Amino acid sequence: MINYTEKIPNNIYLGRDRVLQRALEHWQPAYLSWWYDMGPNESHNFEVYLRTAISVEPDGWAQFGYVKMPEYRWGIFLQPRDEKRQVNFGTHKGQPAWQDVPGEYRSTLRRIIVTQGDTEPASVEQQRMLGMSCPSLYDLRNIFQVNVEEGRHLWAMVYLLHRYFGRDGREEAEALLARRSGDTDNPRILGAFNEPTPDWLAFYMFTFFTDRDGKFQLCALAESGFDPLSRTCRFMLTEEAHHMFVGETGVGRIIQRTCEVMKENKVDDPSDVRALGVIDLQTIQRYLNFHYSVTLDLYGSDVSSNAANYFTSGLKGRFRETKLEDDHQLHDALYPVSEVIGGKIITKNVPALTALNERLRDDYIEEIRDGVGRWQRVIDQAGIPFRLTLPHKGFHRAIGNFAGHFISPEGEVLTAEAWKKYEFEWLPSPEDHAFVQSLMSGRVAEPGKFANWIAPPLRGINNQPLNFEYVRFN
Ligand code: BYC
Numbered sequence: 001m002i003n004y005t006e007k008i009p010n011n012i013y014l015g016r017d018r019v020l021q022r023a024l025e026h027w028q029p030a031y032l033s034w035w036y037d038m039g040p041n042e043s044h045n046f047e048v049y050l051r052t053a054i055s056v057e058p059d060g061w062a063q064f065g066y067v068k069m070p071e072y073r074w075g076i077f078l079q080p081r082d083e084k085r086q087v088n089f090g091t092h093k094g095q096p097a098w099q100d101v102p103g104e105y106r107s108t109l110r111r112i113i114v115t116q117g118d119t120e121p122a123s124v125e126q127q128r129m130l131g132m133s134c135p136s137l138y139d140l141r142n143i144f145q146v147n148v149e150e151g152r153h154l155w156a157m158v159y160l161l162h163r164y165f166g167r168d169g170r171e172e173a174e175a176l177l178a179r180r181s182g183d184t185d186n187p188r189i190l191g192a193f194n195e196p197t198p199d200w201l202a203f204y205m206f207t208f209f210t211d212r213d214g215k216f217q218l219c220a221l222a223e224s225g226f227d228p229l230s231r232t233c234r235f236m237l238t239e240e241a242h243h244m245f246v247g248e249t250g251v252g253r254i255i256q257r258t259c260e261v262m263k264e265n266k267v268d269d270p271s272d273v274r275a276l277g278v279i280d281l282q283t284i285q286r287y288l289n290f291h292y293s294v295t296l297d298l299y300g301s302d303v304s305s306n307a308a309n310y311f312t313s314g315l316k317g318r319f320r321e322t323k324l325e326d327d328h329q330l331h332d333a334l335y336p337v338s339e340v341i342g343g344k345i346i347t348k349n350v351p352a353l354t355a356l357n358e359r360l361r362d363d364y365i366e367e368i369r370d371g372v373g374r375w376q377r378v379i380d381q382a383g384i385p386f387r388l389t390l391p392h393k394g395f396h397r398a399i400g401n402f403a404g405h406f407i408s409p410e411g412e413v414l415t416a417e418a419w420k421k422y423e424f425e426w427l428p429s430p431e432d433h434a435f436v437q438s439l440m441s442g443r444v445a446e447p448g449k450f451a452n453w454i455a456p457p458l459r460g461i462n463n464q465p466l467n468f469e470y471v472r473f474n
Contacts, residue, residue: 009075079234087225089328090314117157122193125181133440135451141470205291207247223317259382293396299361
């Protein structure tokens with residue numbers, strides 16, 4: 001069970017480690033000050049119907065109730081230790097899982113933890129204005145739930161930094177509160193976390209595409225031979241599922257509403273669709289293209305010696321590592337990777353050990369494809385002849401083998417000029433952003449009411465009705 005009587009809720013007997021407890025109690029006010037500055041805008045007095053974990057078991061999410069967000073019980077929750085757990089891959093395969101940081105991997109491990117930790121507050125910063133234009137109380141409550149849990153994911157990484165990395169760890173924990181999404185001088189570490197999330201379509205796309213990168217990266221880190229990292233990631237994954245649900249159903253509900261309006265009014269031209277106050281499917285496709293391509297970059301270079309080192313040292317595994325049937329060392333294995341040579345996309349086999357980023361990206365793409373297929377079904381059921389497609393893997397990429405090339409969504413290699421000509425057929429234009437913004441000028445705050453551009457969800461949160469007062473504004 002999680003102990004909520006302490007200042008910092010935890011299931012790690014924090015009270016027995018006075019030094020750590022003091023260090024974290026010192027960091028806590030800095031965190032809260034960051035939340036007041038960079039958390040959801042003007043929300044500090046709202047009472048929000050949030051879930052709070054009471055235990056780390058899969059059914060430990062039983063507790064729902066009204067909480068003012070600055071009073072949310074952020075804390076440190078790890079999955080229980082399995083005494084028999086081993087390092088399951090790399091050169092240390094078969095050794096007992098590490099309970100302490102192996103000296104030779106200290107800086108590499110710290111870097112992975114910092115990179116993971118940096119994304120969490122970044123996403124809260126990216127989303128901080130969206131509460132001002134929510135399409136319903138239900139959606140407002142969901143974004144706030146996502147935000148407080150991203151805050152807790154930051155706590156998870158900060159715990160590891162404080163507990164296992166001494167003074168460097170404390171400094172990194174402070175730096176996590178100092179960087180800012182999109183800041184020119186002190187930006188967040190990874191590209192996608194410096195992009196704005198200007199509207200709710202972008203938010204749902206982000207939680208569908210980018211939070212799912214979170215899932216796959218956390219799954220790879222949950223395989224780590226460094227047991228405390230594995231245990232903390234396992235619990236974070238239970239929180240992540242809801243975020244992807246918000247994204248998938250959010251985009252699905254926007255598509256559903258657009259299709260309803262198109263059918264009722266027998267229109268299919270995008271400008272006629274827009275005139276009826278819903279988002280045309282073409283714009284939805286452009287948003288999809290943007291968020292998908294920017295998120296693919298988050299997996300890093302296709303061929304990466306960093307990734308090979310992480311694996312060989314036992315720090316970061318593959319997706320579902322222990323379920324894979326091979327040597328878990330990748331001595332002779334090969335993996336296909338694409339690159340652009342002489343104006344053509346060529347696929348060739350490289351040592352699988354160096355292609356681990358690409359492999360994780362491919363695992364991710366498979367799951368994305370299924371989700372996009374479910375959105376397509378909404379369109380098909382409405383009888384509208386429109387196909388949502390995933391662009392080619394090389395489209396609009398800034399990291400890896402495709403960076404610096406101009407690839408169309410269909411996978412043709414183009415010149416910069418040719419690509420530029422079509423840019424805003426493929427990616428959201430300033431006009432698209434302005435149109436989507438124009439639909440979201442204010443907050444829909446009456447219980448049970450939904451903005452015109454989105455369908456209501458099938459059911460409420462925790463079996464509450466749709467007209468439940470999910471947020472009280474006070
Ligand atoms: N932007 O060998 P390379 C989440 C850098 S999301 C900017 O290609 P590597 C969440 C790289 O750092 C999950 N820079 O890559 C979602 C390196 O820099 P140095 C977050 C980039 O190291 C929603 C250089 O390029 N977790 O949780 O194999 C809401 C060459 O490196 C980018 C993790 O990412 C980029 N996109 O792999 C909230 C897990 N990509 O060394 C939360 C931890 C690469 O030259 N991170 N670079 O200075 C990692 O495992 C690895 O750092 C990466 C990159 C997979 C990200």
